[in-house]
Amino acid sequence: MLEVRGLNAWYGESHILHGMDFDVGEGEVVTLLGRNGAGKTTTMKSIMGMVGRREGSIKFKGEQTIRLASNAIARLGIAFCPEERGIFASLDVEENLMLPPQVAAGGLPVQQIFELFPNLRERLRSQGTKLSGGEQQMLAIGRILRTGARLLLLDEPTEGLAPVIVQQIGRTISRLKQQGFTILLVEQNFRFAQTVADRHYIVARPRRGHGPRGPARGQHGTGARVSRSVICNHRNQRR
Numbered sequence: 001m002l003e004v005r006g007l008n009a010w011y012g013e014s015h016i017l018h019g020m021d022f023d024v025g026e027g028e029v030v031t032l033l034g035r036n037g038a039g040k041t042t043t044m045k046s047i048m049g050m051v052g053r054r055e056g057s058i059k060f061k062g063e064q065t066i067r068l069a070s071n072a073i074a075r076l077g078i079a080f081c082p083e084e085r086g087i088f089a090s091l092d093v094e095e096n097l098m099l100p101p102q103v104a105a106g107g108l109p110v111q112q113i114f115e116l117f118p119n120l121r122e123r124l125r126s127q128g129t130k131l132s133g134g135e136q137q138m139l140a141i142g143r144i145l146r147t148g149a150r151l152l153l154l155d156e157p158t159e160g161l162a163p164v165i166v167q168q169i170g171r172t173i174s175r176l177k178q179q180g181f182t183i184l185l186v187e188q189n190f191r192f193a194q195t196v197a198d199r200h201y202i203v204a205r206p207r208r209g210h211g212p213r214g215p216a217r218g219q220h221g222t223g224a225r226v227s228r229s230v231i232c233n234h235r236n237q238r239r
């Protein structure tokens with residue numbers, strides 16, 4: 001469903017991604033694991049066209065997206081749930097939920113989103129600022145389920161959440177997989193990742209100038225001193 005080849009990305013002069021290759025099959029849950037600053041979020045933003053400059057190939061259902069703007073990429077059926085969640089503080093739960101446009105048929109009806117996240121129904125009239133971290137995360141995921149997107153990019157959905165909420169997010173991801181969604185997940189919590197994912201890629205900073213695809217190129221500016229590439233592809237043995 002998603003095929004990434006030779007992906008390079010820059011923020012201004014900083015060359016952050018150096019030739020990443022990876023795939024996500026339809027209906028799979030795949031994680032990008034790795035340390036802070038390895039480039040996991042940048043990979044997701046590159047898929048969504050949210051970085052200053054990117055090169056290489058990103059095919060979604062066979063269609064090349066590397067030259068498309070973010071709104072066009074979203075309309076193909078890819079949705080991004082950012083680490084910071086992006087809940088509008090002045091809007092209530094229902095308003096936040098209904099805000100993104102539907103980009104394709106097949107989005108989950110609101111009732112089904114409430115079945116996944118019963119807390120949201122109870123908090124329907126609560127303002128964004130009044131929600132707990134877990135409720136904000138549920139709202140951020142619920143919001144993209146309405147849009148009709150079939151590939152979900154979830155950036156550290158468990159970060160800072162209590163274990164009981166992390167379990168709930170894990171169950172939700174498993175249910176979404178059963179419903180046919182494809183999920184690319186950024187995680188630092190490997191224990192969590194291995195309970196939900198089919199496969200893992202480890203995003204690492206190879207030794208300076210000796211990346212897995214050869215010497216790092218374009219070494220100018222602070223962000224370009226190390227190359228960041230997907231180095232391993234692990235099939236999850238526990239599933």
Ligand code: ATP
Pocket residue numbers: 011014016034035036037038039040041042043223
């Ligand atoms: P984390 O879990 O800390 O977010 P990550 O693996 O997701 O780690 P990224 O956020 O993709 O890493 O960051 C990769 C590199 O890009 C880091 O060195 C970071 O400082 C740099 N970076 C991230 N965002 C920007 C930006 N907007 N402008 C310039 N550099 C950036």
